[in-house]
Amino acid sequence: MLRVFNNKNPLIVIFFPIITFGFLYFYPDLTSLKDVTNKPLIYRELIASFGKNFSVFYIIFSVLFLSVNSIFFNRIIRNLQIVKSFGNIHGFIFLFLFGIIIRYIDILQISIAVFFFLVTLRFLTGSLRKQNAIFAFFNAGLALSAASFFEIHFLYLYPVIIYGLFIFRTVNFREFFTSLLGVALPGFFYFSIYFFVNSNFEIIDESYNILFAGKTQLNINLNLLISISVFIVLLLISSFYIITKYRTSETDLQVYYKFFFLIFITTIAGQIFLYKYDLSFIAVIILTSSVPLGVFFANKQNTRFSEILFDIFLLCVIFSQTGFLR
Numbered sequence: 001m002l003r004v005f006n007n008k009n010p011l012i013v014i015f016f017p018i019i020t021f022g023f024l025y026f027y028p029d030l031t032s033l034k035d036v037t038n039k040p041l042i043y044r045e046l047i048a049s050f051g052k053n054f055s056v057f058y059i060i061f062s063v064l065f066l067s068v069n070s071i072f073f074n075r076i077i078r079n080l081q082i083v084k085s086f087g088n089i090h091g092f093i094f095l096f097l098f099g100i101i102i103r104y105i106d107i108l109q110i111s112i113a114v115f116f117f118l119v120t121l122r123f124l125t126g127s128l129r130k131q132n133a134i135f136a137f138f139n140a141g142l143a144l145s146a147a148s149f150f151e152i153h154f155l156y157l158y159p160v161i162i163y164g165l166f167i168f169r170t171v172n173f174r175e176f177f178t179s180l181l182g183v184a185l186p187g188f189f190y191f192s193i194y195f196f197v198n199s200n201f202e203i204i205d206e207s208y209n210i211l212f213a214g215k216t217q218l219n220i221n222l223n224l225l226i227s228i229s230v231f232i233v234l235l236l237i238s239s240f241y242i243i244t245k246y247r248t249s250e251t252d253l254q255v256y257y258k259f260f261f262l263i264f265i266t267t268i269a270g271q272i273f274l275y276k277y278d279l280s281f282i283a284v285i286i287l288t289s290s291v292p293l294g295v296f297f298a299n300k301q302n303t304r305f306s307e308i309l310f311d312i313f314l315l316c317v318i319f320s321q322t323g324f325l326r
Contacts, residue, residue, distance in 0.1 A: 002297060002310040006087035013088070016067040016095060023099045023321060024059050024107070041194075042149045043109055058108055065111035070095040072118050073287065080125055080256050082291065083298040090294035096313065097286040100227045100320045101279060110283045113154055116147035117284065124164035128255065133168075137161065137175040141182020149190070153280040156270055158183060163262045167255055227316040234313060235289055238296035257291075264288035 005012075036044045050057040074091030077083065083090075098107075123140040127133035140161050147154040161179045169175060246254060267281040267288065274280070297306055 001314055002089075002303075002307045005092040005310075006089040006298060008087050013071055016070050016091065017063050019092075019095055019099075020063045020066045020070075021059070023102050024062055039106075039109065040149055040152050043112075062108045062111060065115055066095065066098065066107065069111055069114050069118060072115070072122075073290070076118065076122055076125065077291070077294065080252075082253060082256060083295055087298060089297050090290055093293050093297065094286060094290040096317045097231070097290060098283070099317045100224070100231070101282055101286075102321070104224075105279050105282070109150055113147040113151035114283050114287065116143045116150075117154060117157070117287075119143035120147070120160065124161065124168065125256065125259070127164060128168040128252065133172075134175055134178050137165065137179040138182040140164065141179040141184075142186060143182075145183045145186040149186070151280070153270075153274075155183075156274065156281075157263075157266070157284065159266055160263050163259055163266075167259050167262075223320045227320045230312060230316045231289075234293060234296075234309060237309070238292035241296045241299070242292050260288045260291045 005015075036047050039047075047054070047058075070091040073094050074088055077090045120140045120143040123136045123143065127136040130136065144154060144158065144161065161183075162176075165171065165176055165179070242257060246257065249257070263284065267284040271279075271281045271285065297310055299306065
């Protein structure tokens with residue numbers, strides 16, 4: 001199956017919405033997502049606009065955003081030239097990893113937030129070797145702020161912009177200030193408009209409560225445990241592969257590896273210390289984990305070994321979706 005998903009044929013993008021729809025077909029209960037009490041206001045309004053056709057619109061928009069995210073992420077990897085022999089494997093790995101945890105998250109909410117976070121990464125990675133990147137960091141801040149309107153905990157990922165400033169640039173306080181401005185401006189206008197319409201500051205208290213909401217218990221079953229175990233093993237193998245190739249890699253490639261590794265460490269720390277029992281940061285962990293996994297599976301050496309590992313990975317995704325193991 002690895003050769004199929006690593007195909008260079010542009011028509012293969014049709015599999016992204018098909019696979020995403022297949023994931024949602026096994027979704028346990030879409031109607032339970034109507035309870036959006038602890039969701040940001042803009043997302044609540046979006047869900048309310050679905051009305052009686054909630055399930056239909058929810059599936060359509062979820063398929064749309066998750067498919068676009070996979071293609072967009074694949075495009076970013078291609079532009080960065082992280083793999084020389086480019087296929088579509090990074091986008092598919094990102095999508096399959098999402099399939100493992102799709103039962104435990106609000107897929108539409110997270111997919112929209114991830115889309116804007118990908119826009120943030122696009123602006124940051126595009127700032128490398130630019131003479132003037134003030135607007136790139138301002139736009140990155142805007143995109144991160146937009147992501148927080150759908151998943152407010154993405155505000156904790158502001159250090160990602162700082163990493164971009166230190167790794168891709170020499171330290172420039174103008175770029176740092178404009179990134180802060182980009183993050184703050186949408187929130188300022190959002191709270192101001194709300195105040196003038198409703199003549200109160202309830203939205204500030206509400207946002208604060210959501211941002212520091214109590215943690216929810218994550219029920220670990222055998223499907224999830226096996227899938228996570230296989231994922232960790234694959235991540236270790238692919239990371240070791242990158243480490244062995246690191247010194248012989250091009251300078252720009254080393255910079256990108258450092259950037260994604262720092263994001264991975266940050267989200268792991270946030271998952272452990274801030275939201276231990278829910279999946280607030282899991283989408284970004286998946287995103288950054290897809291980088292080494294994609295590099296490993298795109299490798300033309302040890303094809304049979306890679307093929308076996310990839311097939312095992314796909315079986316774990318299927319098990320986690322169908323609830324085959326209890």
